[in-house]
Amino acid sequence: MDAMSPSHEINHVSDTALMVAACRALESECQDGFVQDPFASRLAGERGMAMLRALPRPEIMRFGIGVRSHFMDELLLQALASKPIATVLSVGCGLDTRPWRLELPPDLRWIEVDFADMLDYKDALMAAETPRCRRERIAADVNDLAQRRALYAAAGPSPAMMITEGLLMYLPAATVHALATEACQESGIAHWMADINTSAFAKAINMDTIRSVRQVQASDFLEGEQILDVVSREGWVTAARRSYLTDMAFAMGRIQRLMGDRPQPAGPPPVPPDDPTGVHWFARGEGGSRNSG
DSSP states (O other), rough: OTTTOOOOOOOTTTTTHHHHHHHHHHHHHSTOOOOOTTTTTHHHHHHHHHHHHHHHHHHHHHHHHHHHHHHHHHHHHHHHHHHHOOOEEETTTTTTTHHHOOOOOOOOOOEEEOOHHHHHHHHHHHHHHHSEEEEEEEEOOOOSSHHHHHHHHOOSSSOOOEETHHHGGSOHHHHHHHHHHHHSSSSEEEEEEEEEOOOOHHHHTGGGGHHHHTTTTTTTTHHHHHHHHHHHHHHHHEEEEEETTTTGGGGGGHHHHHHHHHOOSSSOOSTTTTTEEEEEESSSSSSSSSOOO
C-alpha cells in the first residue's frame, strides 16, 4: 500500500480507506468540521487527497464521511457508557483512529481487522502514538469462513460489539449474510454498529455516479435496504439510530453552503423522512426501536 503514489485511481477496496482519511483530515482542519482527527492527514498521504479531489463532487463525499464519523463516535460512546461491552471488533477498520483519538475505557479490548498491508501501513505511521485502550490487530479477509471464525474466537465469549463502518456496501451478499448469522452464534458479539445507505438515498444524492467507488464493490453487493433485511431476519434490531435525514440539525449551516443558491425541487422530498438511511446500533436479545435517539 503506497499513500504517496501519484495515482488517484481506486483499484481495490482498501484504497477507499485513504480517501476516507482524507475526508477526516479536511474536516479536522475546518472550524465547523464534524470530526477531529489529528492523525488523518498523515494516514491519507498525497494519494488519499488526490483520490478525494478526483471525485465528481469531493465536497459531498467529505461532508458525508464527516457526518458518518460524527454519528459513529456518538453512538459508540453511548453504547460503551450504557452496556457492559468488553471488546470491540472493528472489521474492515481501514485507517480508523478511534483507539487513539476517542476517550475510551483503558481496559477495553479493541481488535482491528483488515488486510495485512493496511494494518502494517497504519502501524508504521502510528508507531509513536499510544492508544487509549488495549488495541490488538488481526490480518484477515472476512470473505473467508476460516478467517472469520478466527475473528470470533479472538473476540471470545465476553460481551462485544462489532463495527463494520463503510464496509457492508462492498461485500458479497453471502459475506453479509454470514456476518449477520455467525457473529452472535460463535462469540459474545451482541451489538453491531453499521452505516446504511438505501438505494433511494444514494440516488437522491447521486452516489451512484461515483464510478470509482462502484468498481470495487462485489458484483452481488447489497443495497442498504437489502442489508437491513438480512440483518433483521437474523434477529438483530435497531437499538438506536442517527438518521442522515432527520438528525441533521447540527449540520444545517454546512448543508446551506453546499447547496448555495440552487433552487429546491418542488413536490415531495425524493427520500421519505422514515427512510432508514443512517448509522445503526443493532442489538440482540433486547428491545429496540427504529426511531432516532
